[in-house]
């Protein structure tokens with residue numbers, strides 16, 4: 001038998017055209033295009049690119065955006081079902097249940113034709129933000145806010161959350177967040193989803209596998225972990241003792257480290273710029289300064305003293321962005337999923353198009 005690689009570290013499990021990571025140089029590309037060149041597009045354009053394999057032309061983008069807008073609304077019965085549950089401090093539990101519910105109300109749920117999959121893709125991308133915002137509002141007894149069709153995917157989400165039209169910078173920040181979260185090769189949730197797809201399970205079921213895997217604090221849940229950590233630290237004066245104390249106790253610092261990147265994740269750099277711009281617009285650099293201080297202390301500790309390549313990952317400054325957007329920590333993983341759903345769908349389609357069931361072996365010990 002082959003040698004067992006714990007955590008499948010370094011194992012290449014499949015070929016993909018969807019994204020490319022160079023963890024040494026810090027390069028990420030979606031469909032051959034560098035993330036830095038995609039960050040200023042709209043989320044709709046990047047979603048189209050991931051799912052259809054090319055940047056949309058003007059007419060294609062306008063049609064795609066129109067279909068997304070047309071599908072933003074959710075079934076009233078769904079909201080009634082969701083009100084029955086108490087989701088506590090993790091909205092992703094609600095989102096997972098809601099997607100199961102959406103599948104239940106989708107007549108094409110168990111249809112596997114390319115057309116049915118395309119229709120379901122649009123519904124999934126379009127409805128994720130509406131569901132997350134509705135769940136959040138339901139958690140404090142408020143009714144959902146109807147989507148506003150003249151707002152972008154990201155801006156409309158912020159509007160449905162609070163009822164306030166976001167500033168231009170806030171809207172841009174939300175769009176960028178969704179773009180930067182949209183895809184990342186064979187990360188744990190995408191791998192889990194591809195396993196489900198490889199059994200020819202349906203698109204909703206595969207996406208639910210992705211959601212369940214994203215929830216973990218070593219994956220998508222780290223973003224909430226960083227937000228909680230910033231609250232716990234409370235002030236810039238406490239940063240040093242807190243971070244060094246964690247390291248002494250051999251505890252992980254959320255938002256640092258990566259299986260693949262041995263240098264700064266290119267998304268982290270973009271998030272840092274967005275967080276700084278929001279801090280300046282808000283006239284309050286409290287969260288940004290605290291995060292930067294954590295980064296400085298850990299750079300000194302990991303890179304300069306221990307010679308270990310541990311840098312901020314995608315979850316670190318995104319958490320700071322959420323602080324400035326007034327997003328509660330319990331929504332962080334669900335918002336990550338709102339972006340990631342386009343990448344997940346692309347991977348599902350790629351798996352269906354050239355399938356072999358994914359079934360590794362184990363050594364019996």
Ligand SMILES: CC(C)(COP(=O)(O)OP(=O)(O)OC[C@H]1O[C@@H](n2cnc3c(N)ncnc32)[C@H](O)[C@@H]1OP(=O)(O)O)[C@@H](O)C(=O)NCCC(=O)NCCS
Pocket residue numbers: 007217218219220222251252253254255256257258259260308310313314315
């Ligand atoms: C992302 C992560 C799971 C990668 O894990 P991995 O490739 O299995 O790497 P390991 O957990 O084995 O870490 C390797 C070494 O770096 C240390 N390390 C890695 N990330 C660390 C962190 N965030 N804080 C402190 N130490 C860390 C580990 O303790 C380990 O040290 P050791 O060699 O002395 O035992 C890991 O870095 C982590 O748990 N980070 C925090 C959670 C997080 O931000 N997740 C989001 C990922 S995008």
